[in-house]
Amino acid sequence: MATIEQKGMYAKFPRSGKNVSFTHYCPGCGHGIINKLIAEACAEMGLQDNTIFVDPVGCGVFTYYYWDASHISAAHGRASAAATGACRARPDAVTIAYQGDGDLGAIGFNNAFQAASRGEKFGCIFVNNSLYGMTGGQMAPTTLAGETTTTSPFGRDTSLTGYPLHVCEVFNQLKAPVYIARVSVADTRRIMQAKQAIRKVFEIQRDKKGYALLEIIAPCPTNFKMDAQKAAEFCINEIEKEFPLGVFRDDTTKAPEESSPVEPSTSPLLAPKTVPLFASCAELFAEKDAIEPAIDDNTFAERRFKFAGYGGQGILSLGLTIAEAARLEKRHTLWFPSYGPEQRGGSANCSVVVSGTPIGSPTVEHPDVLVCMNQPAYERFVGDVREGGIVIVDETVPVKVDPPAGVKLVVWPAIRMAEEFGVPKAANTMMLAALKKLNCTGLSGESLETALVASFKKKPALGEKNRELLKKAEATA
Ligand SMILES: Cc1ncc(C[n+]2csc(CCOP(=O)(O)OP(=O)(O)O)c2C)c(N)n1
Ligand code: SF4
The missing domain is CATH 3.40.50.970 (Thiamin diphosphate (ThDP)-binding fold, Pyr/PP domains)
Known part of the structure; x- marks a missing residue:
């Protein structure tokens, strides 16, 4: 036929x-x-x-x-x-x-x-x-x-x-x-x-x-x-x-310009933009915050992180700190938050991807690094961790489920240390200390510290305080 x-x-x-x-x-x-x-x-x-x-x-x-x-x-x-x-x-x-x-x-x-x-x-x-x-x-x-x-x-x-x-x-x-x-x-x-x-x-x-x-x-x-x-x-x-x-x-x-007839305006609110009308996202952000673009580097293997706990535990800012540290090192990075409807106390998690090459998707189904601040978060995500990966869990979390084979489990006293140091809200900084000490981010300690301080841009004193706490936690645990 x-x-x-x-x-x-x-x-x-x-x-x-x-x-x-x-x-x-x-x-x-x-x-x-x-x-x-x-x-x-x-x-x-x-x-x-x-x-x-x-x-x-x-x-x-x-x-x-x-x-x-x-x-x-x-x-x-x-x-x-x-x-x-x-x-x-x-x-x-x-x-x-x-x-x-x-x-x-x-x-x-x-x-x-x-x-x-x-x-x-x-x-x-x-x-x-x-x-x-x-x-x-x-x-x-x-x-x-x-x-x-x-x-x-x-x-x-x-x-x-x-x-x-x-x-x-x-x-x-x-x-x-x-x-x-x-x-x-x-x-x-x-x-x-x-x-x-x-x-x-x-x-x-x-x-x-x-x-x-x-x-x-x-x-x-x-x-x-x-x-x-x-x-x-x-x-x-x-x-x-x-x-x-x-x-x-x-x-x-x-x-x-003929097909997009936008009249020039004298209003400061409508000041002519220097970016073209249909600039790509990257161009728009670069223009807005003067962010230097990431540099492609095939030798830097992609790392995928998941941070999970309750809202108010600083989970989302911990993820942002990692993303910011990656940005400082000119890595490609994406931060993707997910939280329940409650303003505080509901479940919260975020995904962070850090890569030497452009990232296709911000979602993290199989993290290399999982950080859990509460039991529901641990039980929900531990089975997803990739072989060779690591789970860092706060010591208050009852570990009733084993991580998958080939995944390292580290129990870390983040909440206790923050309380002992007199700053209970700094449990996320204590977790950052774990990530830094265990050297599992692929990012330098210096970038992590700078990013931590930068996350308190509006309250510089707190930034320095957290830097101190970070060092103290590394030395203690
Ligand atoms: C969120 C969601 N709502 C409803 C459906 C059920 N659904 C599947 S196809 C369809 C409509 C298809 O009609 P159309 O887009 O006109 O395409 P056609 O099949 O005629 O080519 C609907 C309502 C669905 N799959 N997902
Ligand atoms: S649109 Fe769907 S139902 Fe209609 S003729 Fe085509 S294949 Fe058949």
């Missing part, structure tokens, strides 16, 4: 343990056509090795089995948020979010709209089939007035559920997007136009021009309860009447 060339797609799709060469889409489904157009555009433009697709939850969920490129699978409605992260972390790559009309128009509307408003540099391909396909054909924000769905069995009643949401028209109120268009895949001519528009979205991302939204009207024969031909006709005769096709905006030929 002759094989059909599948540009940009894997040759086989290993779904459900089977190695098949057909997709999971129903016959006549618009997603199938769109998936092929996207794969072709990506391959023809030579972008496969530099493209990050952000996949939705919806019928488009399995695109990671089909498109031969990098993928992030986002939670339902969060593809634009995940794409924001991807395009900021990898400004050199082409980022494309793929979303359905339930995904983008309902649960995910705000994060998609805000990403567009910020002019994030990704392309959003938005498949509008007028309902929730994957979950059985429920009403979506895009459902037509009078359209029958499983949750509008007598037709959408606009007096109860409002009117169809016009995503392109709403996004067209924003300043930042550079391209907004609506196409359809309901017949061959439309498919050819859709392909051109998809290429345009890729071009915009390749050339770093800004945010692009492409809505694609697509048939869902299964939930329209029609054959493929009738479903395509329904798109042309009904959906496109409500959602006219066309280019709403194309600022791609204009210079960036």
Whole structure:
């Protein structure tokens, strides 16, 4: 049998343990056509090795089995948020979010709209089939007035559920997007136009021009309860009447300042910024705090830390101190806090990553170093510590669970020492002493001390006091 060339797609799709060469889409489904157009555009433009697709939850969920490129699978409605992260972390790559009309128009509307408003540099391909396909054909924000769905069995009643949401028209109120268009895949001519528009979205991302939204009207024969031909006709005769096709905006030929018409202001609050409008995070922070960028150093192995205890025990500032010490040594570092709703006394933890090379994710699932100030924290995280890692636990914590094999356990009298030294609040500094003495941060003692003092920037006397306590704890324990 002759094989059909599948540009940009894997040759086989290993779904459900089977190695098949057909997709999971129903016959006549618009997603199938769109998936092929996207794969072709990506391959023809030579972008496969530099493209990050952000996949939705919806019928488009399995695109990671089909498109031969990098993928992030986002939670339902969060593809634009995940794409924001991807395009900021990898400004050199082409980022494309793929979303359905339930995904983008309902649960995910705000994060998609805000990403567009910020002019994030990704392309959003938005498949509008007028309902929730994957979950059985429920009403979506895009459902037509009078359209029958499983949750509008007598037709959408606009007096109860409002009117169809016009995503392109709403996004067209924003300043930042550079391209907004609506196409359809309901017949061959439309498919050819859709392909051109998809290429345009890729071009915009390749050339770093800004945010692009492409809505694609697509048939869902299964939930329209029609054959493929009738479903395509329904798109042309009904959906496109409500959602006219066309280019709403194309600022791609204009210079960036023309497409973002911000009038200069004399107000000090609105003083012209020296950073470009869409500067990367790193540039913005560097500008704000004059922070020197980290230096890449492949010889410094990444270390992942978790600090956990109750709110008020200084857990978050202990993590910040490590991150600050890393910054002083020009290491890449991320600090990621997590705490319960209580202001004080609830559980609190933070993750810190210190690395010689850029860090992909701030979350720490398997720490090399775990510091626990209470029993719940110990019991929750001890099993996650990586082999060869270390757990430092306050001596007040009953150690009822052993750490995993190959993990060193150090019981440290942080709370007792802080009390004995007359500064009970300094238990976190006592823990810093343990980290310093055990030499498990990969950072110099000098940086740790400087970072500790810096953490009391607003109360310099306390900074020096804590430096003294740090030294005393090292000498005592
Ligand atoms: C947080 C969350 N809420 C709800 C769901 C259930 N859910 C899965 S897909 C979906 C809607 C899919 O519709 P759409 O985004 O229009 O994509 P389609 O399947 O039509 O392509 C919903 C509500 C979920 N998976 N996660
Ligand atoms: S249910 Fe609809 S959207 Fe989902 S695969 Fe089938 S035809 Fe496509």
